[in-house]
Amino acid sequence: MTLIDTRYRIAVIGGTGPQGKALAYRFARHGHTVVLGSRAAEKAAPVAAEVAERLAGVEGAGEVTGAANADACGDADVVLLAVPYDGHDELVATLPLAGKVVVSCVNPLAFDKAGPHGRVIDGGEGSAAESAQRIAPDAAVVGAFHHVSAVTLWGDADYLPDEDVLVCGDTDEAKQVVIELARCVTGRDGVDAGRLRLARQLEPLTAVLISINKKYKTHSGVRISGI
Amino acid sequence: MTLIDTRYRIAVIGGTGPQGKALAYRFARHGHTVVLGSRAAEKAAPVAAEVAERLAGVEGAGEVTGAANADACGDADVVLLAVPYDGHDELVATLPLAGKVVVSCVNPLAFDKAGPHGRVIDGGEGSAAESAQRIAPDAAVVGAFHHVSAVTLWGDADYLPDEDVLVCGDTDEAKQVVIELARCVTGRDGVDAGRLRLARQLEPLTAVLISINKKYKTHSGVRISGI
Numbered sequence: 001m002t003l004i005d006t007r008y009r010i011a012v013i014g015g016t017g018p019q020g021k022a023l024a025y026r027f028a029r030h031g032h033t034v035v036l037g038s039r040a041a042e043k044a045a046p047v048a049a050e051v052a053e054r055l056a057g058v059e060g061a062g063e064v065t066g067a068a069n070a071d072a073c074g075d076a077d078v079v080l081l082a083v084p085y086d087g088h089d090e091l092v093a094t095l096p097l098a099g100k101v102v103v104s105c106v107n108p109l110a111f112d113k114a115g116p117h118g119r120v121i122d123g124g125e126g127s128a129a130e131s132a133q134r135i136a137p138d139a140a141v142v143g144a145f146h147h148v149s150a151v152t153l154w155g156d157a158d159y160l161p162d163e164d165v166l167v168c169g170d171t172d173e174a175k176q177v178v179i180e181l182a183r184c185v186t187g188r189d190g191v192d193a194g195r196l197r198l199a200r201q202l203e204p205l206t207a208v209l210i211s212i213n214k215k216y217k218t219h220s221g222v223r224i225s226g227i
Numbered sequence: 228m229t230l231i232d233t234r235y236r237i238a239v240i241g242g243t244g245p246q247g248k249a250l251a252y253r254f255a256r257h258g259h260t261v262v263l264g265s266r267a268a269e270k271a272a273p274v275a276a277e278v279a280e281r282l283a284g285v286e287g288a289g290e291v292t293g294a295a296n297a298d299a300c301g302d303a304d305v306v307l308l309a310v311p312y313d314g315h316d317e318l319v320a321t322l323p324l325a326g327k328v329v330v331s332c333v334n335p336l337a338f339d340k341a342g343p344h345g346r347v348i349d350g351g352e353g354s355a356a357e358s359a360q361r362i363a364p365d366a367a368v369v370g371a372f373h374h375v376s377a378v379t380l381w382g383d384a385d386y387l388p389d390e391d392v393l394v395c396g397d398t399d400e401a402k403q404v405v406i407e408l409a410r411c412v413t414g415r416d417g418v419d420a421g422r423l424r425l426a427r428q429l430e431p432l433t434a435v436l437i438s439i440n441k442k443y444k445t446h447s448g449v450r451i452s453g454i
Binding site for chain 2: 114115117120121123124125149152162166168191192193194195197198201202204208209211212214215219220222224226227
């Protein structure tokens, strides 16, 4: 049994981090093929094996393998950027992204003793997703999956019906691919949240969720009411 | 029957606008006394009368009257700023806010042919709520009620259980007052979203909701999952 309409080959850049690994798990669990990327292939392989092992016996699950980041992109349809913002631009510049759907879940945050807040990019007129689009002009960059906690993603629930995946982008076709990929997480379509520049709003919202997590001792997420 | 623990006297600055009027209605409906402010008392009076008329027969509803903005603040415990961002700073500077809990639901947005997005304040390191706090240093400014649609607030539902009111602020006592005031809208406490500077994230999130509203022909809101 599988819910997916299209089986994609998805490269997860930064796939050994908690968010990348957990999203790789959700994508493969739903039936997509995942190549989990890291700086070195030998770092990616054991994490890919761990994800694959968790999926052993899950009917319809996709294959999960490991590779160096740039190699992972090779024949991927979709490339997920799940990397820290520090070093993001330099890393993106090394990846062969032309012609691909590139999904950014990067959250540029700053932390100090008063807690987390949004990191200011391009004087407030930029975002990690927009930076990726500028660096890879022949890719179709989409922002999504910013707000779902790695802990919840890696948890035991089949799907996360209380969460929404907010999807922003300027290319309708690419955005539609990611709206469909959201089903891997929530069991239903992602929410079309508008243009790519709204990543300026989506990315730092994670600072609010982290504040809520600390206060309420939880792993919070976002749900849109009224749709 | 009333759910409230404390009856406040609430001034709604910009109370003749859709957001101010609708929040005034919710506060008074829940039992608080509301003075609806406008630039001129004679503009406030008919709107206050309209709200009061809607509440005729609602058991426990508070009184709603109109006044000029500065006069409305006079003996208020809580002052809600529900004004456009254009002219916000100049207006706030004219109000007697010292010693009061000041709630900002101001959404500084910019619009162009690609739709709405967050307006950049202080190079990305500011927000309307922080501006109000700077202009009125002896007030306790709290950010809240940014995301609940005026149409939904003015609607027929007793409470809006699918919405959350996110509350940010640096003064715990003032924040607690507003967390309680959220019950007027949702029927339950607001969500403590952290420090006042997170208004930088909460205010422009409204641009995302407006985009969603246009796409899905709805009046969307935000709910936090996991709490």
